[in-house]
Amino acid sequence: MRYPSMTALRALDAVARLGSVSEAAAELNLTPSAISHQIKSLEQTLGFALTERTGRNIRITWQGERYARDIHGLLANILEAGQRFDGQQVSGRLCISSPAGFATYWLCTHIADFQALYPQVELHLISPRTPDDTSDHGADLFIAYGMGDWPNQHVQKIVSLRYFPVCSPRLVNTMGGLKTPEHLAGAPLLHMIDYSDWRVWLAAAGAPNVDVQRGIVFADAHFVQSACIASQGIAMGDNLISGEALARGLLVRPFETEIESNRGYYLVADHQKVERPVVQAFGEWVKSQLGGGL
Numbered sequence: 001m002r003y004p005s006m007t008a009l010r011a012l013d014a015v016a017r018l019g020s021v022s023e024a025a026a027e028l029n030l031t032p033s034a035i036s037h038q039i040k041s042l043e044q045t046l047g048f049a050l051t052e053r054t055g056r057n058i059r060i061t062w063q064g065e066r067y068a069r070d071i072h073g074l075l076a077n078i079l080e081a082g083q084r085f086d087g088q089q090v091s092g093r094l095c096i097s098s099p100a101g102f103a104t105y106w107l108c109t110h111i112a113d114f115q116a117l118y119p120q121v122e123l124h125l126i127s128p129r130t131p132d133d134t135s136d137h138g139a140d141l142f143i144a145y146g147m148g149d150w151p152n153q154h155v156q157k158i159v160s161l162r163y164f165p166v167c168s169p170r171l172v173n174t175m176g177g178l179k180t181p182e183h184l185a186g187a188p189l190l191h192m193i194d195y196s197d198w199r200v201w202l203a204a205a206g207a208p209n210v211d212v213q214r215g216i217v218f219a220d221a222h223f224v225q226s227a228c229i230a231s232q233g234i235a236m237g238d239n240l241i242s243g244e245a246l247a248r249g250l251l252v253r254p255f256e257t258e259i260e261s262n263r264g265y266y267l268v269a270d271h272q273k274v275e276r277p278v279v280q281a282f283g284e285w286v287k288s289q290l291g292g293g294l
Contacts, residue, residue, distance in 0.1 A: 004042055004045050004046065005038065005041060005042065005045070005239065005291070006289060006290055006291030007038055007243075008038040008039065008041050008042035008045075009042070009071050009074075009075065009291070010028060010075065011024060011028065011030070011034075011035045011038040011039055011042070012038075012039055012042060012050060012064070012067070012068055012071060013071050013072050014027050014028055014035075015035065015039065015051070015058075015060065015068075016060050016064070016065065016069075016072070017068075017072070020057075021035050021036060021057075021058060029109075031247065031248065033247050033248065033249075034243075034244060034247040034248070036058075036247075037243070037246065037247040038243075038247075039051055046067070048063050049061050049063065049064070050063065050067065050068075051064055078288045078291065089277065090118045090120065090121060090277050090278050090281045091118075091120035091122075091278065092120075092121065092276075092278050093121075093122040093124065093140075093278075094121050094122065094123055094124065094140050094141070094279065094282060095124040095125075095126060095138055095139045095141075096123070096124070096125050096126070096140065096141050096142075096143065096282065097126050097127065097128045097133075097136055097139040097141070097142045097143065097144075098125060098126075098127065098128075098142075098143040099127065099131035099143065099145050099220055099221065099222075100220045100221075100222040100223075101131070101145075101220050101221025101223075101224075101225070101241055102143055102221070102240070102241075103125065103127065103143075103222075104222045105221075105222070105225070105240065105241045105244065106241075106290075107125070107143070110289060111123070111125070113285075113289075114282065114285050117281075117285065118278070121278055121281075126139065128142070128144070131144065131145035131219070131221075132144050132145055132146040132150075134150055134153065134268045140269065140273050140276070140278075140279055141267060141268075141269045141273070141274075141279050141282060141283070142267070142268040143158070143265055143266070143267060143268075143286075144265070144266050144267075144268045145221075145263060145264070145265055145266075146263055146264075146266065147262055147263055147264075148266055150266070150268050152271075153268050153269065153271070154268065154269045154270070154271050154274040155266055155267070155268050156266060156267045156283070156287075157264055158264075158265050158266060158267055158286055158287055158290050159264055159265045159290045160260065160261070160264045161238040161240060161260075161261040161264050161265075162238060162239045162258045162260055162261065163197055163200075163201055163236050163237070163238050163258060163261050164201070164236070164237055164238075164253055164255065164256075164257065164258040164259075165184075165201065165234055165235070165236060165237065165253065165254055165255055166228060166234070166235055166236075166237030166242050166245075166246070166251040166252065166253055166254075167228060167231075167233070167234040167235070167251065167252065168228065168230070168231040168250065168251060168252070169249065169251075169252050170231045171231040171233070171234070172252060172254060175187065178234075178254040180207070181202060181205040181206065181207035181210065181255060181257075182207050182210065184202070184207065184210050184234065185210045185211065187233070187234050188215055188233035188234065189212060189214060189215035189233055189234055189235075190215055190216055190218065190224050190228055190232065190233040190234065190235040190236075191212075191215060191216065191217040191218065191224070191235075191236070192217075192218055192219075192220070192224045192235075192236070193217070193218075193219065194217065195212045195213050195217075197236040197261070198212040198236055199212050200259055201236060201257070201259050204257060204259050205255065205257045215233055216232075221238075221241045224236075225237070225241055225242065225245065225251075229245060229250050229251060234254070237251065237253070238261070240265070267283050
């Protein structure tokens with residue numbers, strides 16, 4: 001069984017404590033539909049029901065209550081780990097390089113929490129030339145996308161990815177539906193960096209003969225998803241970038257098959273810079289938020 005999403009665990013904890021999806025959404029700064037989506041995803045990961053519907057509301061099942069109690073204790077431990085450094089002592093300039101996709105769909109919607117914990121940190125956020133680029137000497141810490149192969153640097157994985165096709169509801173309707181993976185043979189495909197993700201997914205879905213070397217190749221996930229939402233084609237989405245768009249109905253999953261990616265997002269830093277308290281504080285905070293997966 002794969003690791004549950006940290007966002008989903010926090011959603012369940014909030015619903016269990018507050019007794020309301022809408023109140024949980026307000027606390028976590030998400031929409032009620034996003035809370036419901038996260039709990040449904042968690043149920044699929046765990047293999048048992050956490051909630052049940054009672055009229056127009058939902059309530060936690062007995063299994064969900066027991067699980068939520070355990071999770072609440074674990075979340076408290078994670079929060080304590082994230083507060084290992086005293087915010088009054090962690091200060092100075094911190095320049096973070098992050099791919100546009102990660103920054104747009106995760107970091108920029110959470111970064112204020114880090115700033116609130118460490119108000120004396122002078123935070124700068126820049127974007128690299130490519131998602132795996134760690135060559136900018138002005139950056140203190142890189143959030144990089146790849147397979148973990150950055151020689152002579154400190155490397156730590158922060159989130160694994162699961163891939164699955166996504167597209168806009170309008171495109172599905174225009175095409176008259178997508179009933180099987182073989183129907184992708186005539187569909188416009190969108191790619192990030194290369195064609196490998198689509199090739200691996202189609203093999204796993206039982207359609208290895210579909211030609212993937214066509215369509216537009218983008219340099220970053222942000223570009224891919226923007227084009228996908230605009231009905232320009234079908235993209236390979238993932239559990240980090242696509243979650244909110246799926247919850248809001250901007251994207252749909254035409255097929256349930258998903259694959260574990262050999263790529264992910266990593267924290268990468270020079271061995272000397274990684275010893276700085278401000279770099280360590282940010283690393284601890286990111287890991288406490290993402291929890292090693294989504």
